[in-house]
Amino acid sequence: xxxxxxxxxxxxIPVFLGILFILFFIIDKAPxxxxxxxxxxxxxxxxxxxxxxxxxxxxxxxTKFINWVIEAAHGNFGYSYKHYRPVIEVIGMNIGxxxxxxxxxxxxxxxxxIPAGIISATKQYSLIDNVLTVFSxxxxxxPTFFAGLLLLKVFGIELQWVPIFGLSDPSKANAxxxxxxxxxxxxxxxxxxxxxxxxxxxxxxxxxxxMLEVIRSxxxxxxxxxxLSEKVIIYKHAFRNxxxxxxxxxxxxxxxxxxxxxxxxxxFSLPGVGKLSVDATTTRNYPLLLGINxxxxxxxxxxxxxxxxxxxxxDPRIKYD
Amino acid sequence: MTETRDEIIRKSTxxxxxxxxxxxxxxxxxxxxxSLVILILIVLSCIVVPMLSRYETYEVIPGAANQKPSAQxxxxxDKIGRDLFVRLFYGGRISLGVAVAVTALECVIGxxxxxxxxxFGGIVDTIVMRISEIFMCFPFxxxxxxxxxxxxxxxxTLILILAVLSWPGIARIVRGQILSLREMDYMEACRALGISxxxxxxxxxxxxxxxxxxxxxxxxxxxxxLTETSLSFLGLGVSPPTPTWGNLIQEARNxxxxxxxxxxxxPPGTMIFLSILCFNILGDGLRDAIDxxxxx
Numbered sequence: 001x002x003x004x005x006x007x008x009x010x011x012x013i014p015v016f017l018g019i020l021f022i023l024f025f026i027i028d029k030a031p032x033x034x035x036x037x038x039x040x041x042x043x044x045x046x047x048x049x050x051x052x053x054x055x056x057x058x059x060x061x062x063t064k065f066i067n068w069v070i071e072a073a074h075g076n077f078g079y080s081y082k083h084y085r086p087v088i089e090v091i092g093m094n095i096g097x098x099x100x101x102x103x104x105x106x107x108x109x110x111x112x113x114i115p116a117g118i119i120s121a122t123k124q125y126s127l128i129d130n131v132l133t134v135f136s137x138x139x140x141x142x143p144t145f146f147a148g149l150l151l152l153k154v155f156g157i158e159l160q161w162v163p164i165f166g167l168s169d170p171s172k173a174n175a176x177x178x179x180x181x182x183x184x185x186x187x188x189x190x191x192x193x194x195x196x197x198x199x200x201x202x203x204x205x206x207x208x209x210x211m212l213e214v215i216r217s218x219x220x221x222x223x224x225x226x227x228l229s230e231k232v233i234i235y236k237h238a239f240r241n242x243x244x245x246x247x248x249x250x251x252x253x254x255x256x257x258x259x260x261x262x263x264x265x266x267x268f269s270l271p272g273v274g275k276l277s278v279d280a281t282t283t284r285n286y287p288l289l290l291g292i293n294x295x296x297x298x299x300x301x302x303x304x305x306x307x308x309x310x311x312x313x314x315d316p317r318i319k320y321d
Numbered sequence: 322m323t324e325t326r327d328e329i330i331r332k333s334t335x336x337x338x339x340x341x342x343x344x345x346x347x348x349x350x351x352x353x354x355x356s357l358v359i360l361i362l363i364v365l366s367c368i369v370v371p372m373l374s375r376y377e378t379y380e381v382i383p384g385a386a387n388q389k390p391s392a393q394x395x396x397x398x399d400k401i402g403r404d405l406f407v408r409l410f411y412g413g414r415i416s417l418g419v420a421v422a423v424t425a426l427e428c429v430i431g432x433x434x435x436x437x438x439x440x441f442g443g444i445v446d447t448i449v450m451r452i453s454e455i456f457m458c459f460p461f462x463x464x465x466x467x468x469x470x471x472x473x474x475x476x477x478t479l480i481l482i483l484a485v486l487s488w489p490g491i492a493r494i495v496r497g498q499i500l501s502l503r504e505m506d507y508m509e510a511c512r513a514l515g516i517s518x519x520x521x522x523x524x525x526x527x528x529x530x531x532x533x534x535x536x537x538x539x540x541x542x543x544x545x546x547l548t549e550t551s552l553s554f555l556g557l558g559v560s561p562p563t564p565t566w567g568n569l570i571q572e573a574r575n576x577x578x579x580x581x582x583x584x585x586x587x588p589p590g591t592m593i594f595l596s597i598l599c600f601n602i603l604g605d606g607l608r609d610a611i612d613x614x615x616x617x
Contacts (some may be wrong), residue, residue: 018455023464025472141598143547145554146590159579164576181383258460263551267574276553281470296460305457315368 005309012301017069019297025063028287067125072294078287082280087291091273097167098272100184101264102257106250109199114246116200117207121215124235130202139201144260148194148267150229155190165269191268199253206249210242212277217241235266254301263272343532346610353606356536356599363596367413376404377564378411390584394498397584399572409588412564417596419480419565424538426484428491430532433496436522440503446496453489461486465548466557474560479552483545493535498530532611541606550593566593 007055043051052058068252071077077087105129121131156164163186172183214220221234262274271274272293278286347353371378376394388394396405436450444571465482472478502508503526511521546566552558553567554574561568566589573579573586 015451015458018451019458023467026468029471056528135397137602141543141601142594143550143597145551146570146594149570149579149586153579182334185426191346254462259551263554266392277466280555282467283559284470293464293467297458300458300460308495 004312008305008308012305016297018300020069020294021060021065023290023293023297026069028061028064057223068290074110075241077294078290080285080288080291082283082285082288087288090276090288091291094271094273096274097248097270098261098265098274101191101195101272102261104188105195105199105257105260106193106253108196109203111202112196113203114207117204118211118234118239118242120204120208122230124212124233133208135314136201136204136208136283139197143198144194144198144263145267146199148191148246148264151194152267163195164252167270187270191270194267195257195264198260199257201269202253203246203249205247207242210245211238214242244311246305247310251303251305251310253271254303258296259301343607343610344356347606350606350609351606353610354604356602356606359554359595361601363413363599367410367417370410371407371414373411375402376407378401378407388536393457396588397490397582397595399585404563405569405584405588408564408569409592410568412566412569413592415476415559415563415565416546416567416593417493418548419549420482420542421544422480423483423487423549424541426480426539427487427541428538431488431491432489432495432527432530435492436499436526436530438492439496439499439521440526441520449492450496453492456486457489459486461548463550466555469557474558476559476563479549479558483548487545488540489588491534491541494533494537495530496535499526502526502529525601536604536608536611537598539604543597543604546593546600566590585609 005109026118077091078083080090082089099241109128116132120129123129148227152164155161155261167187168180168183169187173177175183215234220233225236228237251289258274262278264270266273266278267275273296277289277292280292359576370563376382380403382394382402382404384402385394387400388398388402390397393408394404396409397406398547399405400606422541432451434453438446467478468482472482508521508525511525549558549565550567550570553565554571556571558567559565569589570586578585
């Protein structure tokens with residue numbers, strides 16, 4: 001297990017560097033140099049040259065890449081000239097919102113999706129199973145942006161139960177911490193439901209099929225033969241083994257959550273990393289774009305790694321050597 | 322007597338041929354058949370409606386901006402007076418066309434690389450699988466956005482980007498299949514007969530993998546439609562004035578339209594939803610029909 005962990009960690013490094021290399025290559029070849037955005041047409045040519053030298057020196061591509069990687073390893077991802085701040089700070093200011101949104105969506109998905117999947121599996125082919133299956137099919141097919149618009153229209157505009165954009169109410173900017181926290185939660189309810197919708201559907205689907213497989217296995221028949229109650233069989237004996245594939249699902253959902261967050265943040269105008277990256281593309285803010293992509297790639301890779309390790313830890317039948 | 326027996330065998334093999342069996346099992350699946358019919362209807366109307374409509378896709382009708390749905394303009398007109406009904410179906414042509422092109426390209430790349438990796442194994446396999454890992458860990462939507470910004474927003478770049486980013490899925494399926502198939506006796510016989518590598522892959526291995534490719538392609542249609550419309554919704558897909566379902570629904574990011582003008586965004590949203598739903602159900606149905614062991 002320890003060897004496996006170390007080997008998997010080491011495997012991540014070349015993949016991560018490979019992705020960074022491709023990203024860096026693409027952005028290096030992009031039209032419009034890093035400096036063209038911040039240069040004032042009234043600057044003198046000397047000043048322009050000096051600025052060019054400072055911001056984007058004329059070095060070979062691989063030297064620039066190696067420099068960037070070394071700097072990034074020390075926590076310096078460059079400078080976001082739109083925000084007049086280092087990239088890492090800009091990301092830091094926006095990541096809280098995205099993290100809260102993704103976490104809330106994941107919690108909703110697990111709290112609703114897993115029980116629904118279990119019910120669906122234990123009552124296979126019943127009316128409730130059919131209804132839940134149809135719901136999960138619809139949930140998976142409903143694009144995040146359409147779901148967002150529909151819920152925004154119904155609950156935000158027509159019923160006016162929830163705010164329609166932003167993360168906080170400006171009138172509560174000076175309120176105490178708890179009030180502001182409550183305000184954030186109030187603003188995040190609808191976005192979290194929108195983002196959680198597709199996740200819920202996929203959690204339900206996986207739980208159902210995993211449960212069905214386990215319920216058919218011999219040890220469950222033994223448990224029944226022993227005369228255990230159905231509740232104990234399902235929730236104590238079957239549930240534990242059925243959860244193993246679900247654990248891995250958690251890690252693999254990270255890329256989906258990220259792209260879902262981009263859409264949700266755009267629809268609800270939330271100040272998160274997703275919206276930040278969309279803005280960065282429209283303003284051609286390449287250092288920021290590179291920083292966000294590097295960070296999200298790392299999150300994806302670590303997510304897969306954690307999923308693999310949890311899988312190995314949760315299921316003693318799996319041997320890695 | 323012998324003849325009748327031969328005939329019976331011929332008849333039964335004909336009836337039980339692999340693809341016939343698949344079709345028979347698929348036909349028994351009511352949900353999948355309904356989805357297939359809806360999809361055919363959507364595709365046909367996307368082809369036919371722009372040909373028959375009295376308005377052109379880009380035609381601005383004089384003095385008819387911001388009209389509600391009426392007998393002349395079934396889904397109203399947009400802010401500069403273009404007929405939204407014809408744009409909805411023309412947009413469908415683009416959205417579905419992009420999905421078909423990406424799926425085809427992605428399957429070609431994936432099948433070729435997957436077969437090569439699975440068939441030759443060793444170092445070739447390692448290289449292809451490492452590359453596919455890199456592609457799978459790309460933050461997908463982000464990379465699309467970045468590349469679209471850099472290479473410009475044409476339909477051709479969009480197709481290329483999506484295909485190049487999505488091939489690992491099918492490559493891994495094909496590789497896995499081929500790894501198990503090549504250990505089978507009939508492949509041993511091929512090698513013993515000295516059949517060329519290319520012939521072994523394309524004549525003897527590929528037909529056995531085809532079923533999985535078809536299921537994957539159906540599912541992929543759904544996910545490409547989703548990605549393309551998502552990108553267009555963010556204003557980073559196909560650039561206007563070309564309509565796609567994503568471009569049309571993107572109008573609803575404007576609050577007044579979302580509030581008062583359902584005909585702008587409900588129809589394209591419904592089309593996207595319906596086609597993704599139907600491709601998913603059809604894909605599930607095909608998978609069950611192709612591999613009866615997997616049946617629920």
